[in-house]
Amino acid sequence: MKIGVLLKQVPSTDTQVKIADPSAGISTADVKWTINPYDEFAIEEALRLKEAGKATEVLLLTVGNKDVEQRLRDALAMGADRAMRLDDPGFVGSDPLGVARILAAAAKAEGVQLVLGGKQAADDDNGQVPIMVAELLGWAHVGVVTKLEIAGETFKAWRASGGGAQDVVEGALPAVITADKGLNEPRYASLKNIMMAKKKAIEVKGMADLGLSAGQVGAAAALVKESGWSLPPQRPAGRILQGDNAARVKELVAVLRDEAKVI
Amino acid sequence: MGNGFLVVAEHDGGHFKKTAYELLAKAVELAAGAPVSAVVIGGDGAGDLGAHGATKVFTVNGPAFGHYSPEAWVAALQAAITASGAAVVLAPASLQNKDAFPRLSARIGAGYATEVTELSAAGGGVVARRPQYAGKAFSTVQIQSPVALFTVRPNSFPAKPATGGSAEVVALAVDAGAALTRVVASEAPSGDVVDLTEADRIVSGGRSVKSKEGFDTLIRPLAAALGATAGASRAAVDAGFCPHSEQVGQTGKVVNPTLYIAVGISGAIQHLAGMRTSKVIVSINKDAEAPIFGVSTYGIVGDMFEICPLLTDELKAALR
Numbered sequence A: 001m002k003i004g005v006l007l008k009q010v011p012s013t014d015t016q017v018k019i020a021d022p023s024a025g026i027s028t029a030d031v032k033w034t035i036n037p038y039d040e041f042a043i044e045e046a047l048r049l050k051e052a053g054k055a056t057e058v059l060l061l062t063v064g065n066k067d068v069e070q071r072l073r074d075a076l077a078m079g080a081d082r083a084m085r086l087d088d089p090g091f092v093g094s095d096p097l098g099v100a101r102i103l104a105a106a107a108k109a110e111g112v113q114l115v116l117g118g119k120q121a122a123d124d125d126n127g128q129v130p131i132m133v134a135e136l137l138g139w140a141h142v143g144v145v146t147k148l149e150i151a152g153e154t155f156k157a158w159r160a161s162g163g164g165a166q167d168v169v170e171g172a173l174p175a176v177i178t179a180d181k182g183l184n185e186p187r188y189a190s191l192k193n194i195m196m197a198k199k200k201a202i203e204v205k206g207m208a209d210l211g212l213s214a215g216q217v218g219a220a221a222a223l224v225k226e227s228g229w230s231l232p233p234q235r236p237a238g239r240i241l242q243g244d245n246a247a248r249v250k251e252l253v254a255v256l257r258d259e260a261k262v263i
Numbered sequence B: 001m002g003n004g005f006l007v008v009a010e011h012d013g014g015h016f017k018k019t020a021y022e023l024l025a026k027a028v029e030l031a032a033g034a035p036v037s038a039v040v041i042g043g044d045g046a047g048d049l050g051a052h053g054a055t056k057v058f059t060v061n062g063p064a065f066g067h068y069s070p071e072a073w074v075a076a077l078q079a080a081i082t083a084s085g086a087a088v089v090l091a092p093a094s095l096q097n098k099d100a101f102p103r104l105s106a107r108i109g110a111g112y113a114t115e116v117t118e119l120s121a122a123g124g125g126v127v128a129r130r131p132q133y134a135g136k137a138f139s140t141v142q143i144q145s146p147v148a149l150f151t152v153r154p155n156s157f158p159a160k161p162a163t164g165g166s167a168e169v170v171a172l173a174v175d176a177g178a179a180l181t182r183v184v185a186s187e188a189p190s191g192d193v194v195d196l197t198e199a200d201r202i203v204s205g206g207r208s209v210k211s212k213e214g215f216d217t218l219i220r221p222l223a224a225a226l227g228a229t230a231g232a233s234r235a236a237v238d239a240g241f242c243p244h245s246e247q248v249g250q251t252g253k254v255v256n257p258t259l260y261i262a263v264g265i266s267g268a269i270q271h272l273a274g275m276r277t278s279k280v281i282v283s284i285n286k287d288a289e290a291p292i293f294g295v296s297t298y299g300i301v302g303d304m305f306e307i308c309p310l311l312t313d314e315l316k317a318a319l320r
């Protein structure tokens, strides 16, 4: 079985977001880039399945320009077998459904049977792309998974169902699974693997290789348009309560009831 | 091109969730006279949805709709969209809807925006604002397909009082299609708690509670006194004081309560990402320089081990 891992490059979670052009999104000048944290769980799970003899190959798939190659190398250094970058001038401006069409086409062309991705990307926080891939391929999916078992052609996945409850879901491959925190502890790359990853070739595929057309992907096909970027509204300055503990606690309960009217 | 709004009314053991009323209120406001309908999956009757603005309520029932599965939910939602002729679909951003809507979007070719926090009318359609980068930025989203799909963060809009209206109930016969997955077990959480993402009041504890015992004797009783749900920082979760399902923040739950009390939490950027839209934030921290005070409405600089029990008692007395 071949596993395709969806990997997205995102700003590290401690980035101080700045906006220079409200129509363009955040300023990327001082941004430190990382693999999306949830995708790290997906990579780790794929590597463990291969080590357990349940998978034959771990293929990384990303839609992005040359700037994302270092992230692919980081994931190769964790132990992935191959890395593929999906890039074409016609892909630029794709919305989530467009990105999903690109990834679905690549997964299909590569004969992937299990797609692992993140529960959501730390930039757009959409949580859409992998589930759309499942729908486009007509595959099963289980989202927000904290435990996964594969036995032959079937899988069992644990997904959160609200309020701390979990569903255990069964199905047959091919399938798409999205990883939540708790699925595993991602490994660190070894020095040897980092050196090896530097030498590995990164495959690049475009529109024609994947049999896609302009009506399906890119800005013209995008149904979702983003604009009007801003920072969150500033919260008004708060008040530090004064006095001894008993007095402050009394005052807090009073202001919550009479001033803020929230209790 | 469709017309009007369809609201996904979630329910829980016979009661509609608060989000159903929040979304109906917003739909009625934006519809400006266009039809507003609702869909109820795996539940009977319209309840008081008519009194909250729905003129039609579509119900979808059958063995496949008793417990969430993406295939059945997508089939039900697709049928309700067709039957209602709605151009805009509003659903709470629950785990279930966030799981089903991407599939629905790809199936019917409808643009979809996740976790929106504002909706306004614009040029005959609707535009949304939504947080990105875990709430460190906001953007405006426009959807350019005949049907627009939105999942809305709970507590984003106030519900309105009921009026005298009533709704026509239309039972839809929906073929759930071949199931691709099967739920073989459901593992319940301990206790009967409101999901953090829908909670109206939250009390969260951090690393400084020092132990599971500290969490259970300081944070949970304070939450109970307030009728609040307990939450935690990642440091508290990683130290094993409480389960990951209670983590608030960028890699935990994004919450939007009316009242958020942070106890012994420093206010790291990844924690703020999960709770900064709370309407009122209270923090208790012994370090006056802790960043959490920068987003707090009220702050107490002091020792939580002394303050929490006092506050618990004071609240019990006040709310009795």
Ligand SMILES: Cc1cc2nc3c(=O)[nH]c(=O)nc-3n(C[C@H](O)[C@H](O)[C@H](O)COP(=O)(O)OP(=O)(O)OC[C@H]3O[C@@H](n4cnc5c(N)ncnc54)[C@H](O)[C@@H]3O)c2cc1C
Residues within 6 Å of the ligand: A013, A037, B205, B206, B207, B208, B232, B233, B234, B235, B236, B247, B248, B249, B250, B251, B252, B253, B263, B264, B265, B266, B267, B268, B269, B270, B271, B274, B284, B285, B286, B287, B290, B302, B303, B304, B305
């Ligand atoms: C990729 C990534 C994702 C992350 N995701 C999340 C996330 O989702 N959620 C999250 O919370 N964090 C997340 N973090 C971690 C985050 O950076 C912080 O480490 C974490 O939030 C700190 O938790 P804390 O405030 O409980 O602990 P600390 O930062 O150690 O703060 C403890 C606070 O308690 C106060 N204190 C100590 N004793 C007392 C006392 N007796 N009385 C009163 N106050 C006291 C101290 O003054 C201090 O402010 C993430 C980090 C990374 C790198």
Ligand SMILES: Nc1ncnc2c1ncn2[C@@H]1O[C@H](COP(=O)(O)O)[C@@H](O)[C@H]1O
Residues within 6 Å of the ligand: A006, A007, A008, A036, A038, A039, A061, A062, A063, A064, A096, A099, A103, A116, A117, A118, A119, A120, A121, A122, A124, A125, A126, A127, A128, A129, A130
């Ligand atoms: N451009 C991309 N390339 C590869 N994978 C992606 C891309 N965008 C999203 N994904 C995958 O989809 C997941 C959810 O992303 P999103 O829907 O953007 O929140 C990510 O964690 C990745 O696994």
